[in-house]
Amino acid sequence: MEVHNFSDFSDRVVLVTGGTRGIGAAIAKQFAGNGAQVVAIGRADADVRDPEQVDRLITTVVERHGRLDVVVNNAGGTPYAEAATASPRLHAKVIELNLLAPLHVSQRANAVMQTQESGGSIIMIGSVSGTRPSPGTAAYGAAKAGLHHLATTLAVEWAPRVRVNSIIVGLVATPAAREHYGENLEQVSRSIPMGRMATPQDVAAACLFLASPLSAYITGASLALHGGGERPAYLSSLAA
Numbered sequence: 655m656e657v658h659n660f661s662d663f664s665d666r667v668v669l670v671t672g673g674t675r676g677i678g679a680a681i682a683k684q685f686a687g688n689g690a691q692v693v694a695i696g697r698a699d700a701d702v703r704d705p706e707q708v709d710r711l712i713t714t715v716v717e718r719h720g721r722l723d724v725v726v727n728n729a730g731g732t733p734y735a736e737a738a739t740a741s742p743r744l745h746a747k748v749i750e751l752n753l754l755a756p757l758h759v760s761q762r763a764n765a766v767m768q769t770q771e772s773g774g775s776i777i778m779i780g781s782v783s784g785t786r787p788s789p790g791t792a793a794y795g796a797a798k799a800g801l802h803h804l805a806t807t808l809a810v811e812w813a814p815r816v817r818v819n820s821i822i823v824g825l826v827a828t829p830a831a832r833e834h835y836g837e838n839l840e841q842v843s844r845s846i847p848m849g850r851m852a853t854p855q856d857v858a859a860a861c862l863f864l865a866s867p868l869s870a871y872i873t874g875a876s877l878a879l880h881g882g883g884e885r886p887a888y889l890s891s892l893a894a
Contacts, residue, residue, distance in 0.1 A: 661866060664689030667719040668865070669712075671695055671702050671759060672729030676828050677779070680854030681726055681861050688862065691719055702729050702755040703747075712762040721770060724865045725763045727756035727801075728779040732794035745793040752797035757804060764812050773815035775865045778805045779857070780820040782880050802876050809874030817873035819864050824880025827851040847882025 668685045672678040673694030682694035693715050695702075700711045715722055730752040735744055760776050767774030781798040788795025805820040812818060825831065825842065831851065835842050843850050860879050863869055 661688050661862065663724075663865070666723040666865075667691045667693070667715065667721050668724040668726070669693045669695070669715055669722060669759075669763070670726045670728055671755075672731075673726070674699075676830070677823075677826060677854045677857050678726075678728040680858045681728060684855070684858035684862055685724070685865075690724070693719075697729075702759055703750045705758045708755075708758045708762050712759075712766060716766055722763055722766045722774065723770070723772065724775045724777070725759060726777045726779065726861050726865075727759055729755060730779065730781075730794075730798075732791050734790045736790060737792040740793070748793040749797045749800075752794055753800045753804070756801060760804075760808060760818070764808070764816050767816045768812070770815075773817070775869075776805075776808070776816060776818045777861050777864050778802070778818070778820035780805075780822045780876065782822055782824045782883075785822060786884075805876070806874045813873060817864075817869070819869070819872060819874070820876045821857065821860050821864070822876050822878045822880065823852065823857055824878075824883070825851040826857065827853055845885050846880075847885065850881065852879060852881060 663685055668690045670678050670682045670685070670692065673682040674696035678694065682692045686692045695711065700707045702708055712722065732748045732752070756778055763774065763776060778801050780802050783791060783795040784798025784800075784802055802820050802822065805818045809818040825846065827850070832839055857879060860877055864872065864877065
């Protein structure tokens with residue numbers, strides 16, 4: 655029986671938005687390490703909230719590399735702001751970055767992938783904030799919930815040539831997380847069933863899987879990457 659190397663991306667072109675630092679940089683490095691031609695962009699390269707800049711970005715990628723096989727919509731984020739006092743402008747900007755920007759990128763990428771015999775794979779980097787209450791980041795949580803739903807819809811519209819999936823990412827041990835949690839980082843990590851936060855490499859590995867032939871029949875799925883989730887608060891009350 656013939657054995658295939660499902661992790662070989664040497665003939666593939668991969669675009670990673672928000673790919674110059676943090677989780678995005680780990681994703682870009684993972685694909686590059688598996689042979690892919692990787693285009694990793696940050697805000698200085700293209701503002702993915704702007705459809706015209708997105709159009710130029712995808713056009714440039716195809717002109718330089720001849721194709722586009724994988725898109726990882728990683729660009730996103732939000733400052734902490736309580737919903738009662740956050741400005742309408744902040745809410746709009748957060749939703750633009752975390753929901754509309756991935757839609758713009760995916761729409762333009764799909765137009766290219768549909769013309770390729772091998773199609774393509776689009777991966778949305780979601781968040782547990784979109785699956786549970788997200789106090790202090792309400793617009794972000796709502797946008798991520800919308801992103802998960804968007805992936806399921808695009809998967810139906812663009813099948814069978816283009817697969818669209820999302821990864822529901824939990825707490826990740828990045829410099830930003832260490833800065834946010836400070837001395838409470840270890841305590842927060844222990845609240846996760848796996849006993850630790852995810853690493854950026856954990857997210858990168860999940861992206862590699864969803865882009866590979868190993869997931870050839872997976873589309874419209876949400877992969878939970880949260881180490882088992884969060885320990886229910888009521889259990890702490892029972893133990894007290």
